[in-house]
Amino acid sequence: MNRDYVVGLTSDAAEPDGSTDFGDIGLERLTAAGLTWRLLPAIPPHGPIPPSALDGVDAVISLGHIPFNASLVRQVPRLRHIARFGAGYDGIDPVALANEGVVLTTTPTGLRSPVALTGLTMILACANRLLENHLITTRGQWNELRGKRRGIGIQGRTVGILGFGSIGSRLAEMLGPLGATIIAASRSAGNSRARSAGVEVVDPLTLAERSDFVVVTASLTDQNRGMIDAAFFAAMQPHAYFINISRGGLADYEALRDALARGGIAGAGLDVFDPEPPAADDPLLAMENVICTPHALSWTEDFTRDVSALVMEAVITVSQGTIPASALARDALDPVNWRGAVTVGA
Known part of the structure; x- marks a missing residue:
């Protein structure tokens, strides 16, 4: 039966x-x-x-x-x-x-464009210091601070994509018409994909050093957990932004907090945390140069x-x-x- x-x-x-x-x-x-x-x-x-x-x-x-x-x-x-x-x-x-x-x-193909668009959204928001300018306006600081939080723009800037799989490659496609230079660091399969797309492949620390925007799209594994560490953030430039749209466990968020607090990087865009949700008193949630969303921006x-x-x-x-x-x-x-x-x- x-x-x-x-x-x-x-x-x-x-x-x-x-x-x-x-x-x-x-x-x-x-x-x-x-x-x-x-x-x-x-x-x-x-x-x-x-x-x-x-x-x-x-x-x-x-x-x-x-x-x-x-x-x-x-x-x-x-x-x-x-x-x-x-x-x-x-x-x-x-x-x-x-x-x-x-x-x-x-279902990676169903996520490809929505998550890549999340990355692009974060890049544009950071590039134009959207959160900071929003706060200037809503706090009534128009007259004294208007124009004092100028962004860095996209054209001619370097975007380093860490993890050049389906999502990373789609993000690169979206960024191309905006005049950004794309570099990538990835595992062997991603490296092959990047090279076939004409994207320069570098090691992670070189990517950190050269990028105006670092965007993390790598998958989380036992082998790469915490791979974005204090040395990585120390290699980034003071004007650069760190964006994570993949998994919080890929990065040492304590090292990220330290980099932001000492001005080692300009800001961050985070759709993922470790753990999730973050603690209510997590300093990242109170930083005016950090955009935080609840691992749902692509939904x-x-x-x-x-x-x-x-x-x-x-x-x-x-x-x-x-x-x-x-x-x-x-x-x-x-x-x-x-x-x-x-x-x-x-």
């Missing part, structure tokens, strides 16, 4: 009716495909998720950054697919999951539409016994023995 194919929706960013922090993610597409969805039990932010929460679940749509490891999925033999609503997979080892027969999919209508479509497509594809192109660590999945090769009715 056939059973339902059940998709669990993580409760860290969703309600029982299927509404989410991102808006309508199109759960009706699952229903139309004959799948059943349900909200998983509440868990602490960033997990961990107990195995019991996944009882009777074939797939999980992970809206936040919940860790899934090999030990967990071994205890849930029915689970065959984790579909991340986004590009990051912090706390998840794709190869370890693939070795257990579980598919991990992400536009375009973002929700495109990412939702990719997630639902992946879930439906796996439910039909096919490994989708968006699967990570595909080479580690045995096409015969992976869990999805067993039909739901078997």
Whole structure:
């Protein structure tokens, strides 16, 4: 007798009716495909998720950054697919999951333009000292401070993109018409992408030294956590800006606070923190030359539409016994023995 194919929706960013922090993610597409969805039990932010929460679940749509490891999925033999609503997979080892027969999919193409636009927004806001000029106006300091917070502009400036993947390369495309010079530092795959786009590849410290704007778009891994350290900030110029739109864990934020406090850099634009949310008394939140947003600046209508479509497509594809192109660590999945090769009715 056939059973339902059940998709669990993580409760860290969703309600029982299927509404989410991102808006309508199109759960009706699952229903139309004959799948059943349900909200998983509440868990602490960033997990961990107990195995019991996944009882009777074939797939999980992970809206936040919940860790899934090999030990967990071994205890849930029915689970065959984790579909991340986004590009990051912090706390998840794709190869370890693939070795257990579980598919991990992400949606990097849906994020590409919205997150790149977040980077461009931060660059323009910093270049024109938007926050400082906003405060001058709203505090009634028009007469005494008008024109005293002049920006540095974009044309002829150097933007260093740290992590030249899909998002970094899209940001470079957006910046090109504005007359900026682009340099990059990235892993080997990103370096190849940068060179083919005519972008000079340098080491991270050289990027820090030469950039008027440093924009972080790299993925967070165990290997690069905290790679943007005190030495990196010390290498930056006093007029330069640091912008992080990727993950807070990539940077030493105490070193960033120190660089800002001593005037080592001109300011920052931060859509991500470590931890999240930042403490209410974090000095970064009170600095007038630091733009802070709640890791959501890219959550536009375009973002929700495109990412939702990719997630639902992946879930439906796996439910039909096919490994989708968006699967990570595909080479580690045995096409015969992976869990999805067993039909739901078997």
